[in-house]
């Protein structure tokens with residue numbers, strides 16, 4: 694196809710569409726963060742470089758050229774977190790990790806992966822909320838949380854409401870930090886989670902809630918934060934915080950979020966039982 698003096702192939706259209714998609718994703722990632730201002734600054738310097746080059750300002754072109762080539766490396770360092778999040782989003786959104794093929798070829802066979810019992814967790818959250826007992830409970834999905842489990846005290850106990858309540862109770866030496874649940878076990882307590890650096894989070898948000906968002910940004914785990922101050926229940930999933938939700942909403946959202954992985958486990962369990 695020829696438009697004026699331009700000879701356009703369908704691959705060029707695809708190229709432009711993919712670039713637009715990529716730029717949109719980058720914008721979406723850096724929106725509202727300090728990185729967006731750095732990105733804008735870098736873009737302006739690059740535009741200046743293009744103008745200087747077109748006009749023929751050689752000295753300025755050379756200096757800006759050096760700045761831009763070193764700047765590319767600097768950008769990778771500055772945008773470390775954003776690049777990480779971008780790759781994580783791609784990895785998560787393709788849903789490959791949950792697919793039948795992936796579980797068959799890349800994960801160890803999950804012949805007896807037990808389901809996470811939600812009822813005792815929801816019941817414990819309900820009690821904590823009504824008694825203003827603060828807590829942070831992480832529920833693993835597909836990603837390995839070993840790195841975070843190792844920062845706390847290992848438990849490996851059955852998920853039960855009374856046990857959860859005694860861990861977070863005011864007099865418990867295990868109450869600080871996060872409780873991590875994976876499959877049907879409480880793996881550890883007193884775990885340290887990464888704090889989210891997202892600039893869009895309200896400045897009034899405390900560290901418990903930032904830690905809940907943080908773990909949901911870097912892994913596919915869900916995190917429940919119960920505020921000691923207000924008794925409110927909040928749920929963090931995929932870097933988003935659902936603040937002040939009822940226990941019924943918590944149950945619904947968590948159930949939906951874990952439905953896919955539970956389906957896989959049920960399927961595997963079913964296969965196992967039929968052997």
Ligand SMILES: Nc1ncnc2c1ncn2[C@@H]1O[C@H](COP(=O)(O)OP(=O)(O)OP(=O)(O)O)[C@@H](O)[C@H]1O
Pocket residue numbers: 827828829868869870871884885886887888898899900901902903904919920921922923
């Ligand atoms: N990075 C972290 N990882 C795990 N737990 C954390 C982390 N940061 C804070 N916490 C836990 O959160 C508790 C309360 O912190 P903070 O008061 O700042 O949070 P908050 O979000 O305001 O919660 P609350 O509404 O309960 O006061 C800490 O005592 C600690 O147990």
